[in-house]
Amino acid sequence: MSVTKAVIPAAGWGTRFLPVSKVVPKEALPIIDTPVIQYAIEEAAKAGITQVILVTSQNKRAVEDYFDRSHELEALLEGKGDEKRLAEMRRVMGLVEIHAVRQRQQLGLGHAVLTARRLVGNEPFAVFLPDDVVVSKKPAIAQLMAVFERRKGSVLAVTPVPESEVSRYGVIEGTKAGARTYRLKRLVEKPRREDAPSNLAVIGRYVLTPEIFEELERVKPGAIGEIQLTDAIDGLIKRQPVFAVELEGELYDAGTPLGLLKASVAEALRRPEMAGDLRHWLRGRLRG
Ligand code: G1P
Numbered sequence: 001m002s003v004t005k006a007v008i009p010a011a012g013w014g015t016r017f018l019p020v021s022k023v024v025p026k027e028a029l030p031i032i033d034t035p036v037i038q039y040a041i042e043e044a045a046k047a048g049i050t051q052v053i054l055v056t057s058q059n060k061r062a063v064e065d066y067f068d069r070s071h072e073l074e075a076l077l078e079g080k081g082d083e084k085r086l087a088e089m090r091r092v093m094g095l096v097e098i099h100a101v102r103q104r105q106q107l108g109l110g111h112a113v114l115t116a117r118r119l120v121g122n123e124p125f126a127v128f129l130p131d132d133v134v135v136s137k138k139p140a141i142a143q144l145m146a147v148f149e150r151r152k153g154s155v156l157a158v159t160p161v162p163e164s165e166v167s168r169y170g171v172i173e174g175t176k177a178g179a180r181t182y183r184l185k186r187l188v189e190k191p192r193r194e195d196a197p198s199n200l201a202v203i204g205r206y207v208l209t210p211e212i213f214e215e216l217e218r219v220k221p222g223a224i225g226e227i228q229l230t231d232a233i234d235g236l237i238k239r240q241p242v243f244a245v246e247l248e249g250e251l252y253d254a255g256t257p258l259g260l261l262k263a264s265v266a267e268a269l270r271r272p273e274m275a276g277d278l279r280h281w282l283r284g285r286l287r288g
Contacts, residue, residue: 006053027060055101055115131204134249147181156242209240212236
């Protein structure tokens with residue numbers, strides 16, 4: 001069964017981005033001129049996902065509005081004959097069909113995913129954490145989908161991280177099942193460095209079977225007092241095979257100011273109209 005739906009949790013407060021996140025949702029912050037969340041939506045569309053369920057909260061109007069039509073702006077661009085910008089705006093609106101559901105209380109990532117249950121229904125689905133931006137030839141979620149189709153089990157993305165950073169992530173214990181694939185034995189959310197079963201950290205891409213919802217109903221608040229998706233997947237491992245795939249690509253944590261800045265610089269260096277100028281300026285700054 002192919003995966004055509006994705007859940008994108010976008011309900012958090014974004015406290016790391018205060019003060020700006022008081023008025024601009026962190027998912028709407030730009031990498032140069034493109035909201036962070038658009039990277040996840042483009043990746044989803046490239047991999048054949050047609051429906052996205054955004055899990056939002058108060059103060060996230062800007063995210064929903066971004067993917068909606070703006071008749072005034074379209075009329076303005078039409079009047080100016082700015083066909084290029086008009087076409088780009090329409091392309092973005094047409095990438096996927098967007099549904100939004102409100103998470104009324106921020107009880108954690110697991111709870112956010114559970115909020116989308118009715119809209120997902122009884123089929124496998126993808127989850128994107130939009131803070132994790134992956135720049136790769138093959139879309140990150142498509143790397144997971146390939147494993148899902150072959151192995152017939154849920155799949156999550158991992159990457160090796162320095163031992164000093166494991167406590168920021170979900171961490172896997174698994175056995176090698178292929179060149180970049182692991183079969184999971186156990187999953188721990190934000191372990192202490194000395195308790196981490198490996199240095200393979202979960203990155204925000206998942207393909208999950210619908211049985212995850214039964215596990216999510218069952219799990220109690222875990223790390224940092226929140227209902228964790230990781231704990232529900234750890235429960236799923238006891239019922240079904242679950243896999244992890246080491247992502248290929250450049251990873252950016254756009255959920256922190258420095259990570260967002262790095263993602264922006266990397267993007268600017270890929271854009272021919274700014275790369276030369278930026279490189280020259282950076283060289284000058286670094287010499288000083
Ligand atoms: C979440 C997940 C964690 C994962 C991380 C990846 O944590 O709970 O398992 O490793 O995303 O970005 P958060 O970043 O919300 O604390």
